[in-house]
Amino acid sequence: MNLSQKIKSIIREVPDFPTPGVNFKDITPIFENPSLCQEIVEGFISALPNKPDAVIGIESRGFLFGFLLAYQLKVPFILARKAGKLPYKTVKAEYTLEYGSAAIEINEGSIHSGQNILIHDDLLATGGTASAAAQLVKMHKANVLAFTFLIELTFLKGRDKLQNYSNNIICLTQY
């Protein structure tokens, strides 16, 4: 099995979660499999075009492999949190949801002009959150080096929304 097939064999599909009709991809069994976690980290790192200057991980499942990637690459890890959770001065980007909008924030001063930033989350769905993270990078006159996701839900076409920011969209498995 290649890495994509291994990941799919471990992901648990849960019907009708969180709402009826949604077939939720439960990635939590991945974290209970240390050798697969190691292959995932190696898979992400080998797919990067260059070493980033920092990694942004999106709350909360994006904290997991996001911080691990930053740690392995020996670069800073920047937490992108839901609005109101970071206690100090923040920079915010909004994104639209099916009904209404939401926002993510990072600490002021975490990104520096000209840096190459890796954005990580577990799942690429509509691309709303990831493109908000990319906006945060652009607001600092920095570049999005790449996006990394464990899973891409291709029918939601999130990839189209991200190509404005970077052509390096790395997804280890697709549905």
Add this chain to the structure above:
Amino acid sequence: MNLSQKIKSIIREVPDFPTPGVNFKDITPIFENPSLCQEIVEGFISALPNKPDAVIGIESRGFLFGFLLAYQLKVPFILARKAGKLPYKTVKAEYTLEYGSAAIEINEGSIHSGQNILIHDDLLATGGTASAAAQLVKMHKANVLAFTFLIELTFLKGRDKLQNYSNNIICLTQY
């Protein structure tokens, strides 16, 4: 500087967050310091009495060093999430808050009888969440090998509540 002093020098104290009178310890700058992160991981691992069979990390800041510890130790990482966030069958433990109660959950089948489990969170305050995680371990007839925290707020006496479960309570810095 020793590790405790280094951590304190990087933590940002934010007055009156999230409510007036609370002097919040903002740990997010730690994650932007890769060499300190490496010392923290080494500090935790060297303080463990033995290698655990698995690590539980408590949502969401406990996911960060929790998963990193599991990864370095090559053992499964178990996510303890707020009630309702895990999509599949779960085991739940409640804990009391100042007003009311809350609960954390882990996936059913994640802990096995007789295992030695490490419980990780960023902060030891009243010990409510950590003791709920320890209850989850005990419900599976497993043992709490140790608790690891970045910070202990000693005036809240959380340590007293945890000593029912394990004498290995590892806190890298105290206030």
